[in-house]
Amino acid sequence: MSTPxxxxxxxxxxxxxxxxxxxxxxxxxxxxxxxxxxIGIVGESGSGKSTLALAAMGYLKRGLRLLNGAVAFQGQDxxxxxxxxxxxxxGGELALIPQNSGQSLTPTLxxxxxxxxxxRLHSDVPDAKHTAKAVELLGQVRLPxxxxxxxxxxxxxxxxxxxxxxxxxxxxxxxxxxxxDEPTTGLDVTTQAHILELLRDIARAxxxxxxxxxxxxxxxxxxxxxxxxxxxxxxxxxxxxxxxxTAPVHPYxxxxxxxxxxxxxxRLPVALDGTPPAPGGAGAGCAFVDRCxxxxxxxxxxxxxxxxxxxxxxxxxxxxxxxxxxxxxxxxAEPAKVAAADEPALRLEDLSISYSQPGxxxxxxxxxxxxxxxxxxxxxxxxxGETLGLVGESGSGKSTxxxxxxxxxxxxxxxxxxxxxxxxxxxxxxxxxxHLRKVQLIFQNPDDSLNPRHTIAEILEQPLKLYFGLGGDxxxxxxxxxxxxxxxxxxxxxxxPSQLSGGEKxxxxxxRAFAAEPELVLxxxxxxxxxxxxxxxxxxxxxxLKATQGTTYVFVSHDLAVVRALSDRVAVLYQGRLCExxxxxxxxxxxxxxxxxxxxxxxxxxxxxxxxxLSADDVVEMSPPARGCPFQRRCPRKIGAICDTDTPPWQxxxxxxxxxxxxxxxxxSRLQGxxxxxxxx
Amino acid sequence: xxxxxxxxxxxxxxxxxxxxxxxxxxxxxxxxxSLVVFHVVLALVSxxxxxxxxxxxxxxMMLTGPETAHWLGTDHLGxxxxxRVLLGxxxxxxxxxxxxxxxxxxxxxxxxxxxLIGGRVDEVLMRVVxxxxxxxWILKMLVLIVTFGTxxxxxxxxxxxxxxxxxxxxxxxxxxxxxxxxxxxxxxARGHGRMTIIQRELLPNVLDTLMVEGAMxxxxxxxxxxxxxxxxxxxxxPTPDWGLMIADARGFMSFAPWGVLGxxxxxSSLIIGINLTADALAKALGIDRAQxxxx
Numbered sequence: 001m002s003t004p005x006x007x008x009x010x011x012x013x014x015x016x017x018x019x020x021x022x023x024x025x026x027x028x029x030x031x032x033x034x035x036x037x038x039i040g041i042v043g044e045s046g047s048g049k050s051t052l053a054l055a056a057m058g059y060l061k062r063g064l065r066l067l068n069g070a071v072a073f074q075g076q077d078x079x080x081x082x083x084x085x086x087x088x089x090x091g092g093e094l095a096l097i098p099q100n101s102g103q104s105l106t107p108t109l110x111x112x113x114x115x116x117x118x119x120r121l122h123s124d125v126p127d128a129k130h131t132a133k134a135v136e137l138l139g140q141v142r143l144p145x146x147x148x149x150x151x152x153x154x155x156x157x158x159x160x161x162x163x164x165x166x167x168x169x170x171x172x173x174x175x176x177x178x179x180x181d182e183p184t185t186g187l188d189v190t191t192q193a194h195i196l197e198l199l200r201d202i203a204r205a206x207x208x209x210x211x212x213x214x215x216x217x218x219x220x221x222x223x224x225x226x227x228x229x230x231x232x233x234x235x236x237x238x239x240x241x242x243x244x245x246t247a248p249v250h251p252y253x254x255x256x257x258x259x260x261x262x263x264x265x266x267r268l269p270v271a272l273d274g275t276p277p278a279p280g281g282a283g284a285g286c287a288f289v290d291r292c293x294x295x296x297x298x299x300x301x302x303x304x305x306x307x308x309x310x311x312x313x314x315x316x317x318x319x320x321x322x323x324x325x326x327x328x329x330x331x332x333a334e335p336a337k338v339a340a341a342d343e344p345a346l347r348l349e350d351l352s353i354s355y356s357q358p359g360x361x362x363x364x365x366x367x368x369x370x371x372x373x374x375x376x377x378x379x380x381x382x383x384x385g386e387t388l389g390l391v392g393e394s395g396s397g398k399s400t401x402x403x404x405x406x407x408x409x410x411x412x413x414x415x416x417x418x419x420x421x422x423x424x425x426x427x428x429x430x431x432x433x434x435h436l437r438k439v440q441l442i443f444q445n446p447d448d449s450l451n452p453r454h455t456i457a458e459i460l461e462q463p464l465k466l467y468f469g470l471g472g473d474x475x476x477x478x479x480x481x482x483x484x485x486x487x488x489x490x491x492x493x494x495x496x497p498s499q500l501s502g503g504e505k506x507x508x509x510x511x512r513a514f515a516a517e518p519e520l521v522l523x524x525x526x527x528x529x530x531x532x533x534x535x536x537x538x539x540x541x542x543x544x545l546k547a548t549q550g551t552t553y554v555f556v557s558h559d560l561a562v563v564r565a566l567s568d569r570v571a572v573l574y575q576g577r578l579c580e581x582x583x584x585x586x587x588x589x590x591x592x593x594x595x596x597x598x599x600x601x602x603x604x605x606x607x608x609x610x611x612x613x614l615s616a617d618d619v620v621e622m623s624p625p626a627r628g629c630p631f632q633r634r635c636p637r638k639i640g641a642i643c644d645t646d647t648p649p650w651q652x653x654x655x656x657x658x659x660x661x662x663x664x665x666x667x668x669s670r671l672q673g674x675x676x677x678x679x680x681x
Numbered sequence: 682x683x684x685x686x687x688x689x690x691x692x693x694x695x696x697x698x699x700x701x702x703x704x705x706x707x708x709x710x711x712x713x714x715s716l717v718v719f720h721v722v723l724a725l726v727s728x729x730x731x732x733x734x735x736x737x738x739x740x741x742m743m744l745t746g747p748e749t750a751h752w753l754g755t756d757h758l759g760x761x762x763x764x765r766v767l768l769g770x771x772x773x774x775x776x777x778x779x780x781x782x783x784x785x786x787x788x789x790x791x792x793x794x795x796x797l798i799g800g801r802v803d804e805v806l807m808r809v810v811x812x813x814x815x816x817x818w819i820l821k822m823l824v825l826i827v828t829f830g831t832x833x834x835x836x837x838x839x840x841x842x843x844x845x846x847x848x849x850x851x852x853x854x855x856x857x858x859x860x861x862x863x864x865x866x867x868x869x870a871r872g873h874g875r876m877t878i879i880q881r882e883l884l885p886n887v888l889d890t891l892m893v894e895g896a897m898x899x900x901x902x903x904x905x906x907x908x909x910x911x912x913x914x915x916x917x918x919p920t921p922d923w924g925l926m927i928a929d930a931r932g933f934m935s936f937a938p939w940g941v942l943g944x945x946x947x948x949s950s951l952i953i954g955i956n957l958t959a960d961a962l963a964k965a966l967g968i969d970r971a972q973x974x975x976x
Contacts, residue, residue, distance in 0.1 A: 407869075431872065439870075441870050445863065448864065449862075449863035451882055454881075454885070462871065462881070466871060466873065
């Protein structure tokens with residue numbers, strides 16, 4: 001290889017701990033990125049992957065310092081550059097695309113002004129041509145109507161559009177390399193697929209190098225040639241994307257891969273137990289030794305070096321040849337089955353929810369206003385012991401429905417009943433103690449759903465005191481028992497949430513919900529704030545609890561593979577309207593609603609051989625259309641005027657599978673079957 | 682990053698001790714807290730250690746300068762200034778020491794309550810508070826005092842009432858940050874009542890802000906009390922009080938400055954001490970006042 005573009009040599013980065021010791025965040029990392037190469041950096045949160053990417057720019061977060069080594073970009077030592085020179089390189093020849101572009105764009109400046117500023121600072125384009133060039137850049141990132149976008153403010157754009165603007169800004173300086181820090185995390189599947197295709201095309205067309213940091217192996221598989229797997233601040237495996245994703249030779253990489261739920265595999269993924277060591281917490285041996293299934297005595301006493309393998313990859317393990325003992329396919333459990341009872345656990349009848357409230361004047365004048373329902377006409381019955389998955393993009397109303405069931409958001413119409421009983425009161429304040437106990441909600445982010453001032457004991461005692469009136473020893477016993485059930489020891493009772501890891505916090509949140517002995521547990525994106533390996537453990541726990549407690553779940557997620565792993569039945573929502581409902585096997589197979597088809601096609605698998613199919617625009621609609629099919633504006637299989645004017649009928653398939661479309665089921669099978677053949681040829 | 686191995690003690694006492702240690706370890710906290718402690722101790726023991734009777738007048742030696750018998754000289758009635766400075770903070774500390782906790786409690790509760798219920802009721806109440814705050818405080822207070830008379834039994838409720846109103850704003854703003862979080866929604870969904878939510882979920886998260894706010898209110902209240910005394914609406918003579926002493930001695934300031942200097946230094950050292958402590962407390966608790974808009 002000639003002189004690499006980015007040359008990271010033996011760098012270590014650390015910070016000073018409370019008692020004055022140096023705690024390393026990155027340990028002796030070597031990484032070279034050549035012209036036009038794209039390298040993916042993967043690892044769990046805290047593995048140092050973002051720190052490494054930023055160090056490539058010569059930037060360290062406050063408190064961190066370079067312990068040893070050097071970073072060179074185009075032969076220049078990045079840590080020895082003056083501020084002026086760094087300003088020239090950063091954003092010009094080496095551009096960063098951050099995770100949340102909405103936050104990195106200036107909210108008070110129009111998109112055009114921000115792009116022109118980037119051009120002025122980082123390009124040779126003469127001033128007179130800045131506007132034309134900015135429009136051209138917006139066109140290159142495939143934003144519709146670039147002239148209009150130039151005059152918009154960042155908040156007027158959707159998340160995907162903001163990300164495109166960030167890419168356009170990064171391209172302004174004609175960079176040689178792009179650093180991408182989780183650029184698609186937090187975006188919808190379809191948007192993510194579109195952005196990744198765009199990045200891939202642009203990088204290829206311009207011969208740009210990319211350093212792509214992500215925890216999402218599916219995204220990495222799509223855009224990267226090489227992959228670096230990081231663990232506890234070290235590179236543990238390095239190789240081509242195919243080597244790392246199809247036959248990794250490091251036990252950690254195999255565990256990570258196995259813990260990802262896959263659309264093609266309806267089983268639960270295998271959890272990778274344990275947590276990585278804290279900075280400075282790795283002992284004399286291999287950092288991964290405590291979580292490794294193949295650990296031997298030598299692994300505890302000596303630290304393995306990054307060793308080149310015959311296949312060309314480099315691995316930090318003493319026994320890479322044994323790695324294939326860890327299965328990738330996932331020996332995870334089948335979703336638990338619970339015998340059905342006579343009464344459904346949850347019945348939603350013609351549920352509609354609106355966020356808009358009638359105005360003061362309308363109230364005074366007793367005027368009836370036409371309200372646009374955020375969620376409308378939801379008819380769902382969930383049998384006892386069944387898990388219903390609710391999927392859809394952001395804004396599809398899936399969390400809104402959960403909030404209505406939990407009583408946090410009063411519905412505008414329709415009825416909610418639990419266990420065949422009387423309908424629940426609209427607002428939680430008017431519900432009976434029995435109804436309250438039966439329905440429990442688990443939130444997305446445990447950092448937000450656990451009071452930071454309460455110890456775990458205080459968190460768990462709330463439902464126990466409220467519903468069962470427990471106190472004293474009985475309360476303590478019961479709390480310890482419940483913690484045991486979520487696989488945490490009684491010694492956690494004295495701790496505060498801030499002293500727990502993300503996965504442990506979510507277990508406490510689950511424990512709190514199950515302390516009420518509920519019949520229906522509503523899970524709102526419960527794994528999306530967690531690392532994949534932790535996610536697998538949480539899914540496994542939920543599945544276990546269902547088997548032992550006979551609980552019914554309504555499981556909301558934007559991740560189709562996660563939903564597939566846990567659900568018996570799946571309902572697909574678009575713009576607050578049901579599109580498709582049925583047994584998960586039927587929903588995930590053809591024929592399906594055109595929207596489900598678009599979603600499934602956009603899913604990225606951690607497999608370099610699969611490519612997503614982009615069949616519909618990734619426009620984000622702000623409100624549902626007043627008439628006709630909610631999906632009319634994006635539908636790739638639109639028939640014509642009938643879709644705009646008439647609400648589509650339910651087309652019945654097998655085993656209670658129903659699709660709401662003007663196309664008959666047979667017609668959909670034909671259309672979707674034909675497309676598959678086209679792809680093959 | 683987020684791995685804990687050794688189980689920690691999380692008792693309330695431990696947290697208080699940790700915060701206290703942090704306050705004392707900062708220069709501003711160490712200086713501030715020692716000033717406050719010095720003044721409080723002095724107020725408690727001063728009657729036992731003063732060299733003279735604070736009422737004893739001596740027409741033979743009026744407005745004498747500092748000397749060995751009278752360290753800060755004498756005032757226009759021949760009373761020992763040093764004695765009166767030592768005793769002059771007792772009344773102020775007593776009144777504000779009782780009024781501050783009352784102000785923070787009622788203002789804090791109302792603020793949290795309206796922050797929780799939100800909506801139109803909250804909006805209307807806040808406009809009332811705004812209107813109230815737009816009037817000069819001294820005017821409102823003088824009206825009440827003139828109506829009900831002076832004396833501790835009027836001053837304490839008056840100060841507690843007026844100084845609780847700005848606390849409403851602070852408590853409400855702090856509550857708004859907490860109310861939006863999921864643990865409050867979780868508590869509602871479980872079926873807890875409003876009072877339980879306030880007590881269990883909101884108060885522990887707003888308490889830090891209220892403590893710092895309370896410390897700041899204390900110093901402002903001291904200043905207000907001294908101002909009232911200065912204007913003749915606070916402590917009545919011959920009880921020694923810094924504000925009153927400044928008012929009395931101000932006519933002779935050109936040739937007997939020690940009569941003003943003594944009470945001024947005493948009062949400002951106490952207020953500076955409280956402010957420094959409040960600052961250090963805010964930093965120790967992680968609430969940086971510099972980053973928040975002043976109210």
